[in-house]
Amino acid sequence: MIHLKAIGKIMGALLFLIGVLMLPAAAISWLYSENSNPIMISAAISLFIGMVLFFSFSKQDEFVRKREGYLIVALSWIFMTGFGMLPFLLSKEIVSVSDAIFETMSGLTTTGASILTDIEVMPKGLLFWRSMTQWIGGLGIIVLTVAIFPLLGIGGIELFVAESPGPTSDKVHPRISETAKRLWYVYVGLTLLASLLYWAGGMTLYDAVNHGLTTMATGGFSTKNASMAYYDAYPFIQYTAVVFMFLAGTNFTLIYFGLIGKFHRILKSDEFKSYALAVGMLTLILFIPIVSQSDYGWEFSFRKAIFQVVSLITTTGFVTDDYTQYGQGVTFICFMLLFLGASAGSTAGGIKFVRHATFLKNTWLEFKRIVHPRAIVPLIINGERVTGRIINNIMNFLLIYLITFVGGSLVISLMGYDFATSLGAVATCLGNVGPAIGDVGPVDNFSFFSPEAKLMLSFLMLLGRLELFTILILFTPFFWRAN
Template sequence: MGSLNTKIIYRFLGITAILNGFFMFLAFPFSVYHDENAKWGILGAGAVTVIIGLLLYFSNKPESTNIQKKEGYLIVTLGWLILSFTGMLPYLLTEAIPSVSDAFFETISGYSTTGSSILTDIESMPKGILFWRSATHWIGGMGIIVLTIAILPLLGIGGMQLFMAEAPGPSADKLHPRITDTAKRLYLIYVTLTLVQFLLLKVAGMTWFDAINHAMATMSTGGFSTKNSSVAFYNNLPFVQYIIIFFMLVAGTNFVLTYFALKGKIQKVFQSEEFKYYFFGIIGVSAIITIVVYFYQDPNLQTTIAHPMVYGKAESAIRHSLFMVTSVVTTTGFVSADFTMWHFFATGIFFALFFTGGSAGSTSGGIKVVRHIVMLKNSFLEFKKALHPNAIIPVRYDGKAVNRTIVFNILSFFIIYMLIFILASVILTLLGLDFMSALGAAASSLGNIGPAIGSVSPVDNYAHLTDAAKWFCSFLMLIGRLELFTVLILFTPFFWRKN
């Protein structure tokens, strides 16, 4: 591989910044409507970001528009960094979040769709800032990189390498042979589902502002809410929570399957092994949690189940168990109840769920269900091979043999993921967190989940972390969102060799 095409990298970062700036302008009308002083800070942030983008774009005219793998990895990682560094400008210029460490944490938590927050009084924030905060989720959910791929043909740039770097999971399904058409279809589904959820939430009782913010946060599996108590604010509106449960399930499903479902090919959805494990796994775990909450919940902590119990204790236990399990598995991070106040057994199950993740090809983070399926199948095959050492038995997924290279890639991913989690937990104890909180913050940041255990439980936030801990968690969110390899490969010496 030859030397890096730096001009194409800078030009692409310029496009990313320009798009980010235009998204900032969308927050401006919300501030104007509510007559907020923050409107000028938001407008200024958008203008600065667009100017940065224009300078990067027009000062770099590449001789070749061909993007190789090296450029792809750099563009994606640097693209997310430029999103985060420019994305924190609205917080800083409006002084909604005056600290750089806090502003960067909140911003990268948005783009990585983690949903961890340092805000202690969300409802006092300007409406324009709250919209921008939700917009960072929505942009990051499908990846602004994919959005840019959709318009790259207009710029004479090919995007396949970028798509592979942005979505490095084991699933390489495409809706259409042309990568740009794939990106357009993905975004059409994404936008349509967001609008449908917005309308349903409005009808169910949310204000139009809360409805659009929660719709963006749900479809991106982000979890930023406009309320201090998150979706628990709507515990007296069960249908709001059921709507969010449904769309969390959809957002955590492979978008290729969602595309087939919308085309009426429902049988293809239930033919997918990953979907069956994902869907029935959520239902099964929710049933277990429901039993625990209904029969073993401490009566003194009854208010943590529901407030008030609109349709009785049984419905309340089912709804909150299903809500919280779906929220954690899809890595959305919305909160309807504090699971750390439930039985210790329930809390243990939720901690285990931190390491599941949604489907490959969805907006959710985490390890992903398909990786667990392949690892489990490979493990059982090892038992068989112990009895029949000469047998050649491939791992089969969806009825097809899985290439050994993919199996090894998945095993490597899991080992590296767990090593990073262990190391990150130790480092966070060094940076001031107690052991339980360090475990929770490490698992939550790496898995892009949001609420955790200890001092970062569903009813707490990350404001009390030291600046060093916030920057470290920000790094974990970034590598978690880009599935480890995309970022970590940049730290290897062979990546920078010219051969």
């Protein structure tokens, strides 16, 4: 039996939190003499319904098991999208419900795909809320609530397991609430530092804060139509973005260990080493055609190459160049980057390097097992033996990911869109990246899709952000059967 009262109480706390987080955006509207009513009304609705739900079930048993954990995570993203899109609809800056769902889901899942055709004419308060949705979704709203739920008398271990991105067991503290708090300290600290450096580099304070929020969230929403290409004349800003995108794509537990001086934890991480090596090699591969086919010069070409590689691998989606102009080879490489993802335990989407590393190492060892069938050949990742259960989980994930990509591409293509656009749209939404290929390249947007296609792509964003199983398990009959 699923404890619905516990779920209602937690949904109430989440909605209250969303309402509180809308208030800074309302303050921005007021500071810039804009109409703050749409955001204030949205905040009031979220706060009111949140309090009603929370206090209606405050005296109930809030026992949360694994089933409730997965259901809460799935419902929380649906609730957040439903209430998070209210400022767009009430302001009438986005009039279509499907458009509002797409834009809000893209923000909360840190995908960065957009239906907006002219970002710079949008009210600053709404753009700030748009950036906030990515920051909220970056490390995961559930991790935040795990940190504060003990204050509300609500346990959170099952929520953390369901929400925590990637197959990683690293913990910075044995108590789950302390782990969540320390990860958020790192997240907030790096966001503030990135914002200050952007400001020092030449951005306005408003733009710096917005880009600081979306950089650390690996979201990619910008306040400029040209994205980060707007700052081509500011090398410091673009290199700052590269550094913080790379950090945001790193396992946050490794960043924490680095901050407290435990550098050996970083050095023994196979995932981090493969992540850094991939960035270096791919930057070189892209640098060669860019410098040879353009008149950018060596430094500018290098900056274009490393920026785009880091942006795509970390699934941030900031843009400084149209990579499709350098030929089919570069376009294909950038398309394949949509399937990498960065590190598990980071704010990045995608498959994650640890899964790729596990798959490749296990495949290589399988040849050895064929030659020596009686030998015990363990799979070692990060200095630890990987169990058969984890290997099986990763193999299943990769298979389901491939099936979802193929099936989603088929559905979108049957809706009337060309082959490249269908593949690109599904790959970038499932991987939570943003730019892709076809008609959704780095200088395009998603406004031309039909309402049905936008809803389909929004669902794929949610699937990718919650790493497939959390959502798909809800469609299995045994999930709903009573124990």
